[in-house]
Amino acid sequence: MHPPTIALLSLLPSILAQTPPPSNLTYLTAPALVTTPQNLTTIQCWRLTTPFRTSTTPGTSGTQAVTIANITNLAYTILPPRYDGGLHTAPAPQIVHYLSGLAHITLPQDPTLSLYLVGGKGGLLFAADTTGLGHITRYPSDQATVALLAPFEGGEVPGYEVIREGPCEGVQTFV
Ligand SMILES: *[C@@H]1O[C@H](CO)[C@@H](O)[C@H](O)[C@H]1NC(C)=O
Ligand SMILES: *[C@@H]1O[C@H](CO)[C@@H](O)[C@H](O)[C@H]1NC(C)=O
Ligand SMILES: *[C@@H]1O[C@H](CO)[C@@H](O)[C@H](O)[C@H]1NC(C)=O
Numbered sequence: 001m002h003p004p005t006i007a008l009l010s011l012l013p014s015i016l017a018q019t020p021p022p023s024n025l026t027y028l029t030a031p032a033l034v035t036t037p038q039n040l041t042t043i044q045c046w047r048l049t050t051p052f053r054t055s056t057t058p059g060t061s062g063t064q065a066v067t068i069a070n071i072t073n074l075a076y077t078i079l080p081p082r083y084d085g086g087l088h089t090a091p092a093p094q095i096v097h098y099l100s101g102l103a104h105i106t107l108p109q110d111p112t113l114s115l116y117l118v119g120g121k122g123g124l125l126f127a128a129d130t131t132g133l134g135h136i137t138r139y140p141s142d143q144a145t146v147a148l149l150a151p152f153e154g155g156e157v158p159g160y161e162v163i164r165e166g167p168c169e170g171v172q173t174f175v
Contacts, residue, residue: 025051028066031115031167032126032160033090033105039132040109041089045168046126049159068095070153079103079145085137090127092151098123101145106136115167119145128157 032046052064079085079101087108100119107113117123129135139145152158164170 026064027051028068028124029163029168030124030126031117033129033135035089035129035132041107041129041132041135042110043105043107043113043115043166044162045164045166046160047163049161069150069156069158071095071150072153073151075149077147077149079139079147081139081142081144083139083145085139087134087136089132089134090130093126093128093130093155093157094149094151096125096127097148097150098125099146099148101139101143102141103145103147104138104140106138108133108136113166123147126157126160130155 027047027049029045029047032044033041034044036042048066048068050066050068052066055061055063055065057065098117098119102119103115103117103123103125105115105117105125115125117125
């Protein structure tokens with residue numbers, strides 16, 4: 001099976017995906033950057049194995065929440081308009097959440113596969129390609145791109161399933 005060659009659909013990547021049967025549980029789903037055995041970065045669609053639960057925490061009681069991981073050195077970054085991050089690997093396995101702006105991630109060895117991440121709910125990414133050739137990140141919009149970077153404590157990536165090779169296109173989502 002070929003990964004899709006068009007990245008436009010990933011303008012609306014899924015954050016939340018439902019698995020209809022066999023259960024009513026909901027899982028966090030987002031694209032991930034991973035290193036292949038050939039030491040190249042590729043894109044996968046990950047679904048965390050821990051489901052959302054009904055929160056009992058005051059202030060969010062009764063709503064859906066999932067505890068993902070312990071985090072070290074949470075960073076808030078502001079990338080200028082049209083910034084070019086160049087070719088790099090993830091400095092540590094981490095969650096990257098683009099809050100505003102636009103990020104375009106490309107792979108040097110595969111011009112057919114790329115990822116657009118629009119700031120907001122759909123701006124979530126697991127960046128786990130800490131070794132190998134890496135990926136290129138550019139911020140093509142005319143506004144600053146703001147992102148939260150949340151490295152996993154001890155480099156420990158939370159449990160996940162690969163539900164698709166490539167971006168999370170076609171994954172059922174909540175609107
Ligand atoms: C799923 O359904 C079960 C049984 O109906 C219910 O107890 C549980 O709270 C539901 N879980 C969620 C996350 O809605
Ligand atoms: C990938 O990189 C690792 C670590 O640098 C190296 O040990 C391994 O031989 C490389 N694999 C390939 C297929 O080049
Ligand atoms: C976070 O760290 C605490 C203390 O070590 C541990 O009990 C907890 O399970 C960790 N949480 C996650 C989501 O890994």
